[in-house]
Amino acid sequence: MPYGALEEIIVLDLSDRLAASFCAKTLGLYGCEVVKVEPLSGDPLRKWTNSNPGNQSGDSPLFLHLNAGKKSITINLDDPKGQSILAALMKVCDVVVETQKPGHLDKIGLAYNQIKKSNPSVIFTSITPYGQTGPYKNFHYDELTLFAMTGAMYREGLPDREPLRYSGEIAQYFAGNAAAAATTAALFKRTLTGHGDWLDISIQECMAGHPHQIGRRSPFIYAGEPDPRSQPRTSASGAREPYAVGTFRCKDGYFSFLPLGPRMWPNIAKMINREDLMADPKYNDTIKRSENRENLEAIFQAWVDDKTREEIFQAVQAAGVPGSPILQPEEVHKNEQFQARGFFQNVDHPNGQTLRMTGDPFRFSNAPTSSIKAAPKLSQNTNEVLRKLLELSDDQIEILAMENII
Amino acid sequence: MNSEVSQPLSSIRALELSEIWAGPFCGCLLGDMGAEVIKIESIQRIGRGPINPPANAGGYPNADPGKEPWNRQSNFNAINRNKKSLTLDLKTRQGLNSFKDLVSQSDVVFCNYSRTVMENFGLSYEQVRKIKPDIIYMLMPGYGNDGPYANYRSMGMAIDAITGHSFLRGYPDRDHSSNSLVHHPDAVAAINGVMALASALVYRAKTGKGQFIDLSQAESFMTHLGEIYLENQMTSSIRTRRGNRHPDFAPQGVYKCSGDDNWIAISIKTDEEWSELKTIIADDTLEDTDLDSVETRLQNHDHLDNVINEWTSTLDRYDALALLQAANISSGVVIDCGADSYADPHLNERDFFQIVDHPAAGLYPMSGPIFKFESDQGRITHNPAPCLGQDNEHILEELLGYSRDTINKFETEEIVGTVPLPGSDMGGSRRVAKQRE
Numbered sequence: 001m002p003y004g005a006l007e008e009i010i011v012l013d014l015s016d017r018l019a020a021s022f023c024a025k026t027l028g029l030y031g032c033e034v035v036k037v038e039p040l041s042g043d044p045l046r047k048w049t050n051s052n053p054g055n056q057s058g059d060s061p062l063f064l065h066l067n068a069g070k071k072s073i074t075i076n077l078d079d080p081k082g083q084s085i086l087a088a089l090m091k092v093c094d095v096v097v098e099t100q101k102p103g104h105l106d107k108i109g110l111a112y113n114q115i116k117k118s119n120p121s122v123i124f125t126s127i128t129p130y131g132q133t134g135p136y137k138n139f140h141y142d143e144l145t146l147f148a149m150t151g152a153m154y155r156e157g158l159p160d161r162e163p164l165r166y167s168g169e170i171a172q173y174f175a176g177n178a179a180a181a182a183t184t185a186a187l188f189k190r191t192l193t194g195h196g197d198w199l200d201i202s203i204q205e206c207m208a209g210h211p212h213q214i215g216r217r218s219p220f221i222y223a224g225e226p227d228p229r230s231q232p233r234t235s236a237s238g239a240r241e242p243y244a245v246g247t248f249r250c251k252d253g254y255f256s257f258l259p260l261g262p263r264m265w266p267n268i269a270k271m272i273n274r275e276d277l278m279a280d281p282k283y284n285d286t287i288k289r290s291e292n293r294e295n296l297e298a299i300f301q302a303w304v305d306d307k308t309r310e311e312i313f314q315a316v317q318a319a320g321v322p323g324s325p326i327l328q329p330e331e332v333h334k335n336e337q338f339q340a341r342g343f344f345q346n347v348d349h350p351n352g353q354t355l356r357m358t359g360d361p362f363r364f365s366n367a368p369t370s371s372i373k374a375a376p377k378l379s380q381n382t383n384e385v386l387r388k389l390l391e392l393s394d395d396q397i398e399i400l401a402m403e404n405i406i
Numbered sequence: 407m408n409s410e411v412s413q414p415l416s417s418i419r420a421l422e423l424s425e426i427w428a429g430p431f432c433g434c435l436l437g438d439m440g441a442e443v444i445k446i447e448s449i450q451r452i453g454r455g456p457i458n459p460p461a462n463a464g465g466y467p468n469a470d471p472g473k474e475p476w477n478r479q480s481n482f483n484a485i486n487r488n489k490k491s492l493t494l495d496l497k498t499r500q501g502l503n504s505f506k507d508l509v510s511q512s513d514v515v516f517c518n519y520s521r522t523v524m525e526n527f528g529l530s531y532e533q534v535r536k537i538k539p540d541i542i543y544m545l546m547p548g549y550g551n552d553g554p555y556a557n558y559r560s561m562g563m564a565i566d567a568i569t570g571h572s573f574l575r576g577y578p579d580r581d582h583s584s585n586s587l588v589h590h591p592d593a594v595a596a597i598n599g600v601m602a603l604a605s606a607l608v609y610r611a612k613t614g615k616g617q618f619i620d621l622s623q624a625e626s627f628m629t630h631l632g633e634i635y636l637e638n639q640m641t642s643s644i645r646t647r648r649g650n651r652h653p654d655f656a657p658q659g660v661y662k663c664s665g666d667d668n669w670i671a672i673s674i675k676t677d678e679e680w681s682e683l684k685t686i687i688a689d690d691t692l693e694d695t696d697l698d699s700v701e702t703r704l705q706n707h708d709h710l711d712n713v714i715n716e717w718t719s720t721l722d723r724y725d726a727l728a729l730l731q732a733a734n735i736s737s738g739v740v741i742d743c744g745a746d747s748y749a750d751p752h753l754n755e756r757d758f759f760q761i762v763d764h765p766a767a768g769l770y771p772m773s774g775p776i777f778k779f780e781s782d783q784g785r786i787t788h789n790p791a792p793c794l795g796q797d798n799e800h801i802l803e804e805l806l807g808y809s810r811d812t813i814n815k816f817e818t819e820e821i822v823g824t825v826p827l828p829g830s831d832m833g834g835s836r837r838v839a840k841q842r843e
Contacts, residue, residue: 065632145738167574218480220744324564
């Protein structure tokens, strides 16, 4: 019987924003049983407009992705009875993932310091845009405005233009994934000590403490220099074969290259069938290649121009030059590597659609993970979860439903 | 480490064979959570920048590489905090045996080199588990350990391209050739590495069994783009480049404030936020009631951007932020990674920066940690990145019980050392071997 690495761990997912929801989903990929607690009206992300008007299933693509494999229960948390049901669930679960405004759970008696009295081994993971403390803790945010405040945006884009965000919801995903890792480390310590913990994860700090941003702080510390937006054919550390750095148009799309310094010049010259250039005094050292960058870029572009992404991909692998084709999203799940690994899985959805969904980014030799399941319908598992975890009878459950508590 | 408070991974010893970002940042986070992380390096091949960089080279304290540039390289020092360094020439029998001795006392081995590097040393999972049956062993190549790309080289920017993220970012009015290169997927692989290792530790605590973990950097990042792949299948509309805008909300953007290269990001998602913004800006052209519908705002986005830019251009960015937040509008100042970050009152109140004193590079305000555990009781220990081979003697003598004579012999035979050999920054030990011949 396959046994997920984190099997038998019960996660209570109170999220209504992306980062916390992805944290719970990630724990689920490793085998946790994730119970999503929704208000009677449902998680607002079900209707998140990252979805499209043409979507017939009702739930947004974002919701379907974030909640694949979770169970859904509904509880009316405006009602004291609903709050006491949640308190009872918090008492029996292993992990709580929440994203309320700092201080909100204290008001209804469901904060870590209150819950740990009845469940001292609970791991309580709070994920908020700016953390539980500090002057920005109640700031209004979304991906765009939060990304700006991490240091990541300032460097993105062209020098004479406005700074740019990444695409997708990158900062929130990153923080949710980091929170899942820290939660699991706390679960490991719990196996040794029996003690729970409270994690205060700030999305801003996750991105501000990310290698991209850490690396950009030293020019300021050591030389008082900011690290401004630059033209694409340059790199932060100065000339590294700049004529071949960045993204180039090719026959069927675009291809990105990043040669790692002057020692790659022979590899590049050979790759573009211009080994003759190595003897040319215009190009025979790094400084000259930088000075004559535009000529060399034209030569390089000419080589790229009449090749497909696949032809260039083969060439860079043979030459040992880091580079990769830019795929369009609809090409990704048809890519031969991801197909060969079985990364995307076909998942049947209640509306009859079969969707190709991202699976596990890891393979464990001893702990295979189960296949990806569709996201739950609203309240799909309320009865089952309350019977199993709180040992409520069918009659008790029916009464709660009639009272609009669940 | 060195903390009186027991941290989540204080009981764990991990061996790191990694360079650049994905592996080293994974080790950095393990160290932040208390693990004893031993970085296995060698004087035959170093991943700490050039041995003889030009004087005035960037990336060193005071633009001075000094006598030991490998111990002063800022990128290396920034993401290798809270680790020890042991150099071993794994191409020699003694070096390899020392590594195996160390494995027998360790919990975790992880490597972000190309897939075959460990195998070629005779250190595949099958070989390593013979020494320590419950070892947790992780390889994290770009595309995973099997499939047609298993042996492909990759970097963060390559993963960004092949997953579709590069296709979607950039200015909508420019083509992709003006895109920057983004290495974010390296960091994503690092946190996924921590996640995989921590869950394997939980599993080992429960079952006594170790694990081979095959982690794909590309697949790690693709879990962060899942809704985009679904959108494609659920509707006929294809997502295009948006810049800072959103297809369903307006206005959204990054606007110029007073001063040099100062900006504020503003995101209006609801009619309430729009109404508040109108009130703050107080521009006659915004009073048009047609603009109360998001469809009209989307159609007139360029005009709205002009009006907002005119308003912000005379304002200090932090004053604008205060006004917008007071009106419950999502907004954020674009901070740089230098002066703005270090002056940020919020990051400072949360003790985000820690001063470390590096023996070769001096004082440095280190960033992070990104995790706050209540059980740490507010204590954060950032030890500076190790100098090359800094812990050789301690590990060989104290941990492995080697005699002084043996260690001297290792030093003489260049199995261990603290000074990189000539050529060791230029593609590795084969070149060094050639020079020896």
